[in-house]
Amino acid sequence: MEPGIDSGLNTAVERYYDITLDLYEDLWGEHVHHGFWDPGEVPGLNGADRHAATDRLVRELVDFAGVPAGAAVFDLGCGIGGPALHLAGALGCTVEGVTLSAQQAARANEKAEANGVADRARFHQRDGLANGYPDQAFDVVWALESLMHLPDRAAFFAEALRLLRPGGTLAVATWSVRDGELTEDERELVRQILQHQVMPDFSSLEEHEQLARAAGFTDVAVVDWSKAVANSWDPGFAQIQQYEQGRSVMRNLARERGVDVLGFFHAGPLMKKGFDTGVITYGALRATKPQPPRDSRPGRTP
Secondary structure (H helix, E strand, C coil), X not given: CCCCCCHHHHHHHHHHHHHHHHHXXXXXXXXXXXXXXXXXXXXXXXXXXXXXXHHHHHHHHHXXXXXXXXXEEEEECCCCCHHHXXXXXXXXXXXXXXXXXXXXXXXXXXXXXXXXXXXXXXXEECCCCCCCCCCCCEEEEEEECCHHHCCCHHHHHHHHHHHEEEEEEEEEEEEEECCCCCCHHHHHHHHHXXXXXXXXXXXXXXXXXXXXXXXXXXXXXXXXXXXXXXXXXXXXXXXXXXXXXXXXXHHHHHHHHCHHHXXXXXXXXXXXXXXXXXXXXXXXXXXXXXXXXXXXXXXXXX
């Protein structure tokens, strides 16, 4: 088995997203990730609804990382393709997206066709760390809320460095955990979230920054967006209560898809508690693959 790959975890993640694909899309729409609000904004009162807020988070990551128009982008953990469609549409990028879920990849390709960008956005069922792309194939490696499913995050940063051309950009947005020692109750809360969301563990934003630097990236910068995204788990935004109110609906889902589908519903209140207490954090990271030393560039002699 290649370093960084856990076939058992991959299978569990694949199943989780296969059995919840329609639930996420029905409730959250095109983007299966957090939304972004300014301080003081509340969805449904003075802030954007979930669709506008999730659109905004994509734009915030584009701006923070400085993703250039027309870039060749590798999208690790592409989901049903919402962010990639923005990159391929508004920015004119070419995007290769990978996901462990065959159903997600198929749905993303359907959406690319419907949006007229199938020539620039293609999606595949592949392991992000064993993706088959050659060295230096991309200008941007994009990972929006996918690192949490990877048990070997050092391997991710090494793979991102391999895939990027010199001067290329790494753009990451991720769930994370507060840096430092947690109390027993806090560790139990994190354990339950990990279990229901099929994740091996969390890293802090500080740990992500350290891993990027250790892999060889330069110009590494991290921003904490915890307060900006926390509204995502308010019941009115998550929309999960419309299922929870119908116990027969949940029983039927468990019967049809297996009891692990119920993790989709249990995670909401746990995540809200995590953000409310500051145990769960959220942030973005940008970094650059350095140019080779001038004397080692092709065509130069010592």
